Amino acid sequence: MQHRHEYLINGKRESGISPFDRGFAYGDGVFRTLAIRRGQLRTWTAHLKRLQTDCNALGIVCPSEELLLGDISKLAGDSSECAIKIVVTRGEGERGYAVPALAQPTRVVIKTALPQYPEQHYSSGVSLFLCQTRLGHQPRLAGIKHLNRLENVLARMEWVDTQVVDGLMLDTDGHVIECTMSNVFMRSGDTLITPDLSKCGVAGVTRQRIIDTAPELGYRAVVRPITLSELMDADEVVICNSLYGVWQVNHLASHAWPFGVLAAKLREQLSKEDDAVFL
Amino acid sequence: MQHRHEYLINGKRESGISPFDRGFAYGDGVFRTLAIRRGQLRTWTAHLKRLQTDCNALGIVCPSEELLLGDISKLAGDSSECAIKIVVTRGEGERGYAVPALAQPTRVVIKTALPQYPEQHYSSGVSLFLCQTRLGHQPRLAGIKHLNRLENVLARMEWVDTQVVDGLMLDTDGHVIECTMSNVFMRSGDTLITPDLSKCGVAGVTRQRIIDTAPELGYRAVVRPITLSELMDADEVVICNSLYGVWQVNHLASHAWPFGVLAAKLREQLSKEDDAVFL
Numbered sequence: 001m002q003h004r005h006e007y008l009i010n011g012k013r014e015s016g017i018s019p020f021d022r023g024f025a026y027g028d029g030v031f032r033t034l035a036i037r038r039g040q041l042r043t044w045t046a047h048l049k050r051l052q053t054d055c056n057a058l059g060i061v062c063p064s065e066e067l068l069l070g071d072i073s074k075l076a077g078d079s080s081e082c083a084i085k086i087v088v089t090r091g092e093g094e095r096g097y098a099v100p101a102l103a104q105p106t107r108v109v110i111k112t113a114l115p116q117y118p119e120q121h122y123s124s125g126v127s128l129f130l131c132q133t134r135l136g137h138q139p140r141l142a143g144i145k146h147l148n149r150l151e152n153v154l155a156r157m158e159w160v161d162t163q164v165v166d167g168l169m170l171d172t173d174g175h176v177i178e179c180t181m182s183n184v185f186m187r188s189g190d191t192l193i194t195p196d197l198s199k200c201g202v203a204g205v206t207r208q209r210i211i212d213t214a215p216e217l218g219y220r221a222v223v224r225p226i227t228l229s230e231l232m233d234a235d236e237v238v239i240c241n242s243l244y245g246v247w248q249v250n251h252l253a254s255h256a257w258p259f260g261v262l263a264a265k266l267r268e269q270l271s272k273e274d275d276a277v278f279l
Numbered sequence: 280m281q282h283r284h285e286y287l288i289n290g291k292r293e294s295g296i297s298p299f300d301r302g303f304a305y306g307d308g309v310f311r312t313l314a315i316r317r318g319q320l321r322t323w324t325a326h327l328k329r330l331q332t333d334c335n336a337l338g339i340v341c342p343s344e345e346l347l348l349g350d351i352s353k354l355a356g357d358s359s360e361c362a363i364k365i366v367v368t369r370g371e372g373e374r375g376y377a378v379p380a381l382a383q384p385t386r387v388v389i390k391t392a393l394p395q396y397p398e399q400h401y402s403s404g405v406s407l408f409l410c411q412t413r414l415g416h417q418p419r420l421a422g423i424k425h426l427n428r429l430e431n432v433l434a435r436m437e438w439v440d441t442q443v444v445d446g447l448m449l450d451t452d453g454h455v456i457e458c459t460m461s462n463v464f465m466r467s468g469d470t471l472i473t474p475d476l477s478k479c480g481v482a483g484v485t486r487q488r489i490i491d492t493a494p495e496l497g498y499r500a501v502v503r504p505i506t507l508s509e510l511m512d513a514d515e516v517v518i519c520n521s522l523y524g525v526w527q528v529n530h531l532a533s534h535a536w537p538f539g540v541l542a543a544k545l546r547e548q549l550s551k552e553d554d555a556v557f558l
Contacts, residue, residue, distance in 0.1 A: 007298050016295020017303055019286050019366065019387045024296055026428035027306030033374070058429070059436060085374060087298065090432075095312070095364060095391045097428070097435035097459050108298045112374045136417035136479075137451060140433055148427035149305035149376070150337070153369075154419055156376035157338060172416055180376050200415075 007110040008071045021106050023089025026097070027147035029106070030054040031087040034205075034242050035114060039080040040276035041072060043242060046205045051086065054144045059099070060090050063107045071109040073279050083243060085110040089147070117244050121165060122267075125248035125259055128179065128239070129167040131155040135177050135200040143203040152180045166239060168231075168252060171200050176226040182241045183207035186226065186234035187262050192219040193234075195226050206240040206270070213269050236260035245270065286389040287350045300385050302368030305376070306426035308385070309333040310366040313484075313521050314393060318359040319555035320351060322521060325484045330365060333423045338378070339369050342386045350388040352558050362522060364389040368426070396523050400444060401546075404527035404538055407458065407518070408446040410434040414456050414479040422482040431459045445518060447510075447531055450479050455505040461520045462486035465505065465513035466541050471498040472513075474505050485519040485549070492548050515539035524549065 009017060022028035032051050035042045048065055055062035072084055087108040093100045133155040141148070155167050166179035178184055178201045185194045185207075192214045197203050214221035231237060237249040237257055248263035250256060288296060301307035311330050314321045327344055334341035351363055366387040372379045412434040420427070434446050445458035457463055457480045464473045464486075471493045476482050493500035510516060516528040516536055527542035529535060 009295075009298070014295065016288075016293065016297055017300075018295055019288070019389055021296075021303075022432070024300075024303045024366075025310075025426070026432050027426055028429060028432050031304075058433075083374065087303075095362065095389075096394075097431050099432070099436055110298055110374075115375075133419055134417075136415040136420075138413075138415035138430065140412055141415075141429055146429055147304070147306055148429045150307060150420055150425055150427045151417065152376050153301070153305050153307050153378070154337075157378055 006075055007108060008075055009108050010106060011067065011071055017106065017108065018092050020092045020094070021089055022091065022093050022103075023087065023106060023147055025093070027149070028058070029060065029087055029089030029147045030058065030145055031085060031147060032145060033083060033085045036076055036079065036082050036084060036279065037114075040274075040278055041084070042274055042276050043205055043209070044277040045275040046209065047242070050145070050205055051088065054146065055088055055105075057144050058090070058146065060088060061105050062088060063105060067107065068109070069277070071107070075109055075111040076279055079111065081114050083112045083114050085112070087147070115243060121244070121247050122263075125250035125263070126165040126239070127163055127251040128249055128253075129159040129161070129164045130253040131158050131167040131169050131180070133158065133169065135169050135171045137172060137199040139199055142200050143197045145202045145204075156180045165247065170228060174228065176228055176231050177201040179239055182239035184231075185210060185238050185240070186231050187219070187236040187260075188234055190219055191222055193222045193224060193226060196224050204241055206242050206245070209270055209273070210240060210246070210266055213266075213273060217265055217269055236262040238263045238266065240266070285354055286387060287354055288387050289385060290346065290350055296385065296387070297371050299371045299373070300368055301370065301372050301382075302366065302385060302426055304372070306428070307337070308339065308366055308368030308426045309337065309424055310364060310426060311424060312362060312364045315355055315358065315361050315363060315558065316393075319557055320363070321553055321555050322484055322488070323556040324554040325488065326521070329424070329484055330367065333425065334367055334384075336423050337369070337425065339367060340384050341367060342384060346386065347388070348556070350386070354388055354390040355558055358390065360393050362391045362393050364391070366426070394522060400523070400526050401542075404529035404542070405444040405518070406442055406530040407528055407532075408438040408440070408443045409532040410437050410446040410448050410459070412437065412448065414448050414450045416451060416478040418478055421479050422476045424481045424483075435459045444526065449507060453507065455507055455510050456480040458518055461518040463510075464489060464517050464519070465510050466498070466515040466539075467513055469498055470501055472501045472503060472505060475503050483520055485521050485524070488549055488552070489519060489525070489545055492545075492552060496544055496548055515541040517542045517545065519545070
């Protein structure tokens with residue numbers, strides 16, 4: 001397969017990853033995806049911090065900021081607009097689950113084109129699919145953006161309608177958790193509520209930024225379990241991630257919300273606070 | 280890292296796997312580990328069948344038996360004793376969870392040395408650690424030997440005592456499920472009981488062979504949920520996988536069982552029935 005993108009493995013233009021890499025063998029690693037726009041690496045500080053936290057949760061040594069920024073700069077080159085994916089694995093090991101005493105983490109930095117999202121997603125909102133695939137509870141891994149993502153893969157396989165931008169996933173108890181590639185917020189009056197992710201789900205950087213900035217917009221931010229019927233009854237629903245930002249949700253399966261302005265307000269607020277790094 | 284082993288990626292001696300391979304990106308694939316002994320590929324038919332079933336469960340096209348056996352023969356060469364690991368992923372894709380319409384599965388066949396197990400494990404039995412890491416429930420993935428194995432990795436990190444051969448894992452409800460690299464059976468009178476794996480766990484080939492052969496030895500095989508206290512009260516406990524066969528369990532943490540002969544009987548019975556293929 002031809003890719004219009006490039007990657008560095010431990011800083012080098014290697015052709016590939018060893019099958020003995022534990023990222024391949026067991027999904028024993030973590031990742032982040034972020035954007036370069038107008039030559040700036042967006043929300044870098046927050047992504048680096050989350051990468052470090054996630055590595056730490058799995059006992060993986062996180063590569064230094066210097067190494068990561070070096071790789072990103074080298075790959076980005078003259079590209080002022082691209083997507084960067086960082087993968088850090090526990091490194092190579094022999095066969096078997098035991099972690100080698102001398103495991104050296106593998107870092108992979110990948111450059112791809114930024115996805116081109118239709119302008120209507122911003123101006124008119126988006127539709128979500130309601131996935132049948134439920135997220136299992138695993139408190140030890142909850143919140144971490146790790147490489148064990150089969151649940152998201154199975155959920156994403158459930159729809160083919162290109163008008164649907166993402167799929168809402170519930171957990172095995174029926175609580176709303178996230179979308180396959182997004183976090184979710186609902187507004188009820190002046191309260192912004194996002195699902196508790198202590199049992200499953202990925203705690204994204206944009207989710208945390210919205211929680212942190214909510215008071216600036218006059219909202220109270222609350223993290224707690226949310227039922228599907230609560231979500232349906234919400235005044236507004238938005239989804240977010242680090243590539244597209246924030247989108248207003250108009251439809252979830254056959255349910256519709258009146259068009260609101262929460263996503264636009266959040267986008268404007270977040271654009272003021274980006275802890276970007278110039279490359 | 281130097282490896283005393285070799286591998287083929289899609290039948291070729293490639294240096295590595297693309298970071299765009301979904302096996303690396305998401306753990307979107309399955310694997311099997313089996314032994315070559317005295318030049319025979321042991322329990323091949325059962326492993327191939329399970330590989331096909333697991334691929335099918337994830338919607339991955341399983342490579343043909345001809346391709347797989349070709350790779351295995353090429354790698355094994357003159358080795359009459361080695362371990363073979365087969366990994367099949369969904370193949371390469373662009374960034375994002377959506378499965379490419381034209382995804383071509385990636386097959387990786389890896390040869391390593393057979394682990395050298397101490398003779399005492401067979402003659403005197405083994406000790407197990409009781410892991411704190413619990414297996415989450417995910418019925419969509421239960422039983423499948425897929426590449427999302429972070430739970431096993433975390434569990435394996437819990438002990439360093441080299442006298443302990445494996446760790447027993449419970450699920451989030453506290454039921455006995457499996458060990459990090461083994462399945463588990465308990466004997467109660469003339470009944471052999473192995474945990475129900477409909478919510479989590481890996482349904483190994485040796486587990487199925489024991490279930491199938493139990494009546495030959497005068498046992499009734501039962502698959503059902505098992506509590507930890509039931510396991511403690513069992514007459515005998517054994518663990519199994521495709522590399523070491525069957526081991527008698529003497530100790531689980533501070534609990535001890537009197538030494539029994541179930542493992543030896545099962546090993547003898549299984550050795551008669553091996554659906555091996557001569558390479």
